[in-house]
Amino acid sequence: xxxxxxxxxxxxxxxxxxxxxxxxxxxxxxxxxxxxxxxxxxxxxxxxxxxxxxxxxxxxxxxxxxxxxxxxxxxxxxxxxxxxxxxxxxxxxxxxxxxxxxxxxxxxxxxxxxxxxxxxxxxxxxxxxxxxxxxxxxxxxxxxxxxxxxxxxxxxxxxxxxxxxxxxxxxxx
Numbered sequence: 001x002x003x004x005x006x007x008x009x010x011x012x013x014x015x016x017x018x019x020x021x022x023x024x025x026x027x028x029x030x031x032x033x034x035x036x037x038x039x040x041x042x043x044x045x046x047x048x049x050x051x052x053x054x055x056x057x058x059x060x061x062x063x064x065x066x067x068x069x070x071x072x073x074x075x076x077x078x079x080x081x082x083x084x085x086x087x088x089x090x091x092x093x094x095x096x097x098x099x100x101x102x103x104x105x106x107x108x109x110x111x112x113x114x115x116x117x118x119x120x121x122x123x124x125x126x127x128x129x130x131x132x133x134x135x136x137x138x139x140x141x142x143x144x145x146x147x148x149x150x151x152x153x154x155x156x157x158x159x160x161x162x163x164x165x166x167x168x169x170x171x172x173x
Contacts, residue, residue, distance in 0.1 A: 039085050039133045050084060057157045058084050058135035066101025069156020077164040085133035086169045087112055098151055103159065105152040106144045
């Protein structure tokens with residue numbers, strides 16, 4: 001009797017694993033996940049692709065002036081991608097008005113962001129950057145809304161908005 005219960009449980013686990021793998025492979029085939037492999041370009045190559053202000057923010061860690069980005073007031077549905085390599089970073093569903101003057105989000109797309117400590121203002125902050133090209137996006141703070149409590153405060157120059165219904169740009173190579 002004991003071995004029969006074990007076999008039933010084992011069979012059930014095998015069936016669950018099979019269904020999970022099948023669904024995962026079908027979902028992956030149906031929805032192409034972004035390529036998170038690192039993108040290496042020289043500063044000269046990036047300068048040719050970006051405006052001087054974008055390059056300064058993305059690759060020299062500059063900050064644009066508050067309340068200057070049109071993306072701060074963007075309210076349409078869509079996706080925010082890295083202005084350098086076009087990796088999707090944020091969904092409009094996770095954007096909110098933080099009152100700080102920069103586009104702010106309470107959640108990022110999984111795997112799209114890397115972080116590091118920043119001591120530029122003496123007090124340590126957490127800087128975040130695009131996981132693919134390393135472009136500086138902004139800083140994350142612990143004063144955001146539920147459900148995450150995070151405020152991903154982004155430079156508008158480091159983002160490109162793609163409205164819902166329009167295709168995302170091909171990732172730069």
